[in-house]
Amino acid sequence: MMISDTLQEQQTVQISAHNLLMKFNQNTLFNVPELTFKQGDVIYLQGDNGSGKSTLMKILAGLITPTQGQVISQGFAPKPWWQPDNLFGKAVYLHQHPYLFEGTVKYNLTYALSQLKIPVSERNDRITQAVNMAQLGDLLNHNASDLSGGERQRLAIARAWIIQPKLLMLDEPISNMDKQSQRLVLAMINQLKQDGTGLLLSSHQTCGLTALCQQHWHIKQRTIHTSMHVPAAETVHQTNTTELHYGTTD
Numbered sequence: 001m002m003i004s005d006t007l008q009e010q011q012t013v014q015i016s017a018h019n020l021l022m023k024f025n026q027n028t029l030f031n032v033p034e035l036t037f038k039q040g041d042v043i044y045l046q047g048d049n050g051s052g053k054s055t056l057m058k059i060l061a062g063l064i065t066p067t068q069g070q071v072i073s074q075g076f077a078p079k080p081w082w083q084p085d086n087l088f089g090k091a092v093y094l095h096q097h098p099y100l101f102e103g104t105v106k107y108n109l110t111y112a113l114s115q116l117k118i119p120v121s122e123r124n125d126r127i128t129q130a131v132n133m134a135q136l137g138d139l140l141n142h143n144a145s146d147l148s149g150g151e152r153q154r155l156a157i158a159r160a161w162i163i164q165p166k167l168l169m170l171d172e173p174i175s176n177m178d179k180q181s182q183r184l185v186l187a188m189i190n191q192l193k194q195d196g197t198g199l200l201l202s203s204h205q206t207c208g209l210t211a212l213c214q215q216h217w218h219i220k221q222r223t224i225h226t227s228m229h230v231p232a233a234e235t236v237h238q239t240n241t242t243e244l245h246y247g248t249t250d
């Protein structure tokens with residue numbers, strides 16, 4: 001497998017895969033000729049448990065190498081000469097049980113932004129907005145390791161929103177969450193969509209996420225079927241997208 005990057009600034013960024021084959025121990029997980037994930041896409045990635053959703057996201061994030069095929073990034077700014085310019089870090093992958101830094105919720109939010117060169121006032125505005133959106137205000141001084149699963153996920157998505165990745169992959173972002181946390185996370189995802197972030201959202205079943213998506217990738221029969229038609233949510237509590245916008249989470 002060869003990973004190469006075509007680096008030209010000011011383009012729409014994208015990650016594309018060609019002739020992708022993924023096997024574990026001789027078992028083919030999926031085999032797909034072409035896939036493209038680009039800025040502005042909002043893709044619902046569906047598949048049964050064990051079909052390979054997380055594996056596909058990790059491949060597109062440069063975290064694992066496929067058995068065969070090429071994964072190519074385009075449009076990203078060139079890295080300085082001393083940093084390896086590979087796929088890693090271009091499309092951000094957020095695990096269902098996200099990694100958080102040791103320290104407080106506030107530290108997790110501010111550390112992400114301290115790595116970016118933006119004015120302090122803008123930095124503070126962004127943190128305030130993220131805290132409000134994720135309703136983390138009462139938890140700012142709590143240790144991140146003490147948070148519940150839903151709170152951790154809210155913090156991880158708020159942190160991702162702060163650093164504004166161009167491509168973001170969220171693995172089962174609302175599973176095992178109560179309705180209030182689901183509503184907050186869906187509102188944050190909707191905000192990322194409004195900001196033009198490319199989103200790849202996995203779920204093994206249709207749910208409130210479906211209402212946000214414009215494309216459908218379905219892993220079945222060891223391939224990935226792509227379509228512009230997104231299946232309607234199965235649940236009776238189908239989420240109305242107008243309720244998802246930041247600020248309407250009561």
Ligand SMILES: Nc1ncnc2c1ncn2[C@@H]1O[C@H](COP(=O)(O)OP(=O)(O)OP(=O)(O)O)[C@@H](O)[C@H]1O
Pocket residue numbers: 024025029047048049050051052053054055056204
């Ligand atoms: N490193 C690995 N070595 C061997 N098998 C693996 C490895 N990683 C994943 N698998 C297997 O590949 C299959 C797909 O796993 P993956 O986590 O990508 O599925 P998924 O669609 O995300 O599942 P779920 O909906 O349950 O989260 C599973 O059968 C898993 O056991």
